[in-house]
Amino acid sequence: MKGGTFRNTQWDPTLLTSQIVSMQCCVYFTLGLLVFIANKLSGDNYTLDHLFEYHEIHIYDLGGRLVICAFVLNAFVASLALWCIVRRAKLCLDFSCTFHLLHLIICWWYNRSFPASASWWLLNVITATIMCIGGEFLCLQTEMKEIPVGYAALNQKSDV
Numbered sequence: 001m002k003g004g005t006f007r008n009t010q011w012d013p014t015l016l017t018s019q020i021v022s023m024q025c026c027v028y029f030t031l032g033l034l035v036f037i038a039n040k041l042s043g044d045n046y047t048l049d050h051l052f053e054y055h056e057i058h059i060y061d062l063g064g065r066l067v068i069c070a071f072v073l074n075a076f077v078a079s080l081a082l083w084c085i086v087r088r089a090k091l092c093l094d095f096s097c098t099f100h101l102l103h104l105i106i107c108w109w110y111n112r113s114f115p116a117s118a119s120w121w122l123l124n125v126i127t128a129t130i131m132c133i134g135g136e137f138l139c140l141q142t143e144m145k146e147i148p149v150g151y152a153a154l155n156q157k158s159d160v
Contacts, residue, residue, distance in 0.1 A: 019085055019086060019095070020098055020102075022085050023078075023082070023085055023086070023095055024099060026081040026085070027074065027077070027081055027099060028051070030078075030081075031070065031071065031074045034070035034073055035050045035051055038050075038063070038066035038067055038069065038070045039066075039067075041062075042062045042063035043063075044063045048110070050067050052106060052110040053110065053111060054107055054115040054116070054117045054120035055117065057120045057123050058117075058119055059119070068123060071123055071127055072123075072126065072127060072130065074127070075127035075128075075131045075134070076130060076134055078099070078127075078130075078131040078135070079130065079133075079134025079135040079138060080134075080138065081135075082095055082131065082134075082135030082139065083135055083142070086135070087139060088139060088143075089135075089136045089139035089140045089143055092132050092135035092136045093136075095135070096128050096131045096132035096135065097128065099131070100124055100127070100128045104124070107120075
């Protein structure tokens with residue numbers, strides 16, 4: 001690493017791939033847990049359809065509304081995942097879009113048809129926005145912390 005730089009700016013595909021996989025795993029784990037709780041509350045059977053079937057996103061019954069609530073609540077949890085895994089405010093939009101693009105591909109494959117439901121698209125735009133803005137807010141709070149500059153910090157730098 002070059003001296004005098006704040007962050008490593010080289011492209012690291014291993015780090016990037018592991019962050020994407022970690023985000024997918026964390027967000028789908030919490031989404032699965034929240035949808036499981038929603039299904040228990042509504043008395044529905046728990047299946048993967050509630051995660052990937054775009055016809056399950058509706059407001060016609062309690063089960064559909066609770067699944068929507070689970071997705072929205074999970075967007076806030078995903079913001080925390082961005083803060084813990086990515087830790088960079090300027091990358092939150094990229095990771096939010098990557099998660100939702102991969103979710104679109106998985107739903108497309110699972111349903112064997114492109115999601116055509118307006119409610120599915122609206123929900124995903126809302127959750128991507130919450131995830132991105134929440135993650136950026138949390139990361140900015142960390143990035144804006146004061147960097148300690150004092151006598152001890154100056155002595156450590158001069159020893160190097």
